[in-house]
Amino acid sequence: MRRYLLRPLIVVAAIIILIETWIWDHLGPWVRRFVEILPFKALKQAIHDGIERLPPYATLAVFAIPVAVLFPFKLAALALIASGHLILGALIFCAAKVVGVGVAAFLFEACKPKLLQIPLFVRLYDMWNRWVVWAHHYIDPVKKRIAGYTRLVRGGRSGRSFRLLMRFRRVHRERRAMMARTAATGNA
Known part of the structure; x- marks a missing residue:
């Protein structure tokens, strides 16, 4: 601890x-x-x-x-x-x-x-x-991990992974927004 x-x-x-x-x-x-x-x-x-x-x-x-x-x-x-x-x-x-x-x-x-x-x-x-x-x-080692993340964000060879991550993030936000709208209409 x-x-x-x-x-x-x-x-x-x-x-x-x-x-x-x-x-x-x-x-x-x-x-x-x-x-x-x-x-x-x-x-x-x-x-x-x-x-x-x-x-x-x-x-x-x-x-x-x-x-x-x-x-x-x-x-x-x-x-x-x-x-x-x-x-x-x-x-x-x-x-x-x-x-x-x-x-x-x-x-x-x-x-x-x-x-x-x-x-x-x-x-x-x-x-x-x-x-x-x-x-x-x-x-x-931390610098290497950060460099890997920046390569991911920039696109590079891992551009597909970044696009998938962004798509997952967008879908997650849309679902959360839809759940919030559903909850707001259900409470009204």
Whole structure:
């Protein structure tokens, strides 16, 4: 029984892990390209040299910078949501989340060699990688089922099955409507 109650939480956790990983994998290169385009070559080199000079534990503190900068935006988004501006608040929160993960991905790539010198970080990094593998193992079968349903809905090779399903649904609705009309005339 407990397993069935925890299953939705496990699915949500797996989805969150996969979304974070997807954003990380897809936004990191974009942020890297954006930084390469910026004309402030001396500033970029100074930041890179500054990170290179930092000891491993101080390098870990570099990740507090995007968190500190984006935290007010997330609070403002939550305040907007609480005041009834759901869409605007959600958009601001998602934008802050995406920018934060993208910047963190960029910083992680710059700081990774130093961070891997910290034993606790190595254990946490390995644990995260195991969670990602677990999440894929847990969610991939669901994705395959959803892909099968979408193929069914689109038509594809299974178009006949979809048409039969829609016909069954239409007939079922017609019967239900006829029963409702019969019941309404019988009560009158």
